[in-house]
Amino acid sequence: MTMIPNQRHLFDIPEGVTYFNTATMGPMTKASVEAGQKGLARKLHPWTIPDTDFFADTERLRPLLAELIGADTDGIAFSPSVSYSLATAAKNLPLSKGQEILLLEDQFPSNVYAWRDLAKQTGAQIRTIGTRGNETLSDALLAAIGPETGLVAAANVRWTDGALLDLVAIGKRCRDVGAALVLDLTQSCGALPFDVKEVQPDFVAVAAYKWLLSPYATGFLYVAPKHRGGVPLEQNWITREGASNFARLIDYTDAYAPGAQRFDMGERSNFALLPAFESAIRTVLGWGVSNIAETLGARNAALADRLAGIGLDCPPASERGAHYLCPLLPESVPADLTARLKEDGIFVSRRGDRLRITQHLFTTDADVEHFIARLAHHIAA
Numbered sequence: 277m278t279m280i281p282n283q284r285h286l287f288d289i290p291e292g293v294t295y296f297n298t299a300t301m302g303p304m305t306k307a308s309v310e311a312g313q314k315g316l317a318r319k320l321h322p323w324t325i326p327d328t329d330f331f332a333d334t335e336r337l338r339p340l341l342a343e344l345i346g347a348d349t350d351g352i353a354f355s356p357s358v359s360y361s362l363a364t365a366a367k368n369l370p371l372s373k374g375q376e377i378l379l380l381e382d383q384f385p386s387n388v389y390a391w392r393d394l395a396k397q398t399g400a401q402i403r404t405i406g407t408r409g410n411e412t413l414s415d416a417l418l419a420a421i422g423p424e425t426g427l428v429a430a431a432n433v434r435w436t437d438g439a440l441l442d443l444v445a446i447g448k449r450c451r452d453v454g455a456a457l458v459l460d461l462t463q464s465c466g467a468l469p470f471d472v473k474e475v476q477p478d479f480v481a482v483a484a485y486k487w488l489l490s491p492y493a494t495g496f497l498y499v500a501p502k503h504r505g506g507v508p509l510e511q512n513w514i515t516r517e518g519a520s521n522f523a524r525l526i527d528y529t530d531a532y533a534p535g536a537q538r539f540d541m542g543e544r545s546n547f548a549l550l551p552a553f554e555s556a557i558r559t560v561l562g563w564g565v566s567n568i569a570e571t572l573g574a575r576n577a578a579l580a581d582r583l584a585g586i587g588l589d590c591p592p593a594s595e596r597g598a599h600y601l602c603p604l605l606p607e608s609v610p611a612d613l614t615a616r617l618k619e620d621g622i623f624v625s626r627r628g629d630r631l632r633i634t635q636h637l638f639t640t641d642a643d644v645e646h647f648i649a650r651l652a653h654h655i656a657a
């Protein structure tokens with residue numbers, strides 16, 4: 277593993293902007309935006325787009341997405357959102373009355389509503405797992421998984437506070453009791469190493485517009501081998517066997533293209549978004565996810581020390597994602613703290629009683645100095 281030097285030059289973030297909001301919206305690199313612009317411009321001359329390009333972009337990208345999570349290419353489907361992916365997962369996970377669906381307290385709504393709907397349809401019950409005392413969120417979830425658990429829907433880090441889950445242990449516990457495991461890795465994919473072979477989840481949903489520095493409405497769904505014969509959310513033509521023969525599309529067929537392709541979203545061959553998406557994923561893979569985690573982890577450890585110096589405590593490094601830093605705010609902080617910081621050119625989120633600080637490789641030491649100085653000023657005011 278290597279520490280990655282600062283990459284600000286790849287981005288269009290002016291000096292006066294201090295951006296600590298990757299968890300809300302990751303900026304794209306200039307090169308990725310250029311690739312997207314070129315892709316969009318192809319529609320100026322549609323006669324130059326060959327039929328084969330309805331397949332070429334997706335099939336170049338599918339193995340790269342697989343590489344991000346240690347999956348096989350056949351396990352990857354294109355999806356525009358986590359809600360789309362989880363609706364697909366819910367459609368393919370039969371539960372019965374009396375079984376439990378375990379969710380984390382304060383989980384992202386797209387990873388709650390899908391399961392509320394499934395619970396309504398099947399009579400399964402939702403149980404929400406929080407922590408008591410000094411217990412970690414990971415231990416609380418592990419302890420809650422039992423014979424009545426039908427499904428665990430979780431994440432690698434909780435989006436509000438970066439609480440880290442031991443997914444290898446959780447995956448094993450799910451298998452021991454016969455429960456399905458569905459993960460939303462939107463807040464960690466591209467910033468924390470993850471391997472489907474170690475965790476063995478049933479489905480993994482990822483929205484790529486945050487840590488994968490990709491356009492909005494790009495993402496993917498990983499489907500475990502045992503679900504690849506399942507039912508897609510929508511029935512479209514391009515996921516069918518033989519779809520590349522445009523002259524014969526009216527020879528309707530019930531046979532799907534191999535692997536998880538049957539779950540691909542309609543109009544997956546998005547000529548504007550896919551080149552930008554591919555550029556972003558190549559950039560992330562080029563840096564290396566382990567290197568990103570190590571670099572952001574070291575920078576966040578240093579930032580946590582600086583925050584402690586102004587009286588703000590972060591959870592210990594072992595209990596949070598390396599890329600996430602969420603200090604607890606004292607009750608006395610101004611209600612409009614993030615608005616005040618915005619006036620200083622600092623962009624950061626507040627989630628409940630915590631500040632959510634998510635830097636990336638574009639963050640400079642000067643950004644950190646400016647942030648600490650202005651934060652200290654506002655919390656003392």
Ligand SMILES: Cc1ncc(COP(=O)(O)O)c(C=O)c1O
Nearest residue numbers: 357358359384386435462463483
């Ligand atoms: C954990 C998590 N999952 C998913 C999403 C986005 O969900 P969707 O793609 O359904 O809009 C977000 C956005 O903030 C998120 O933080």
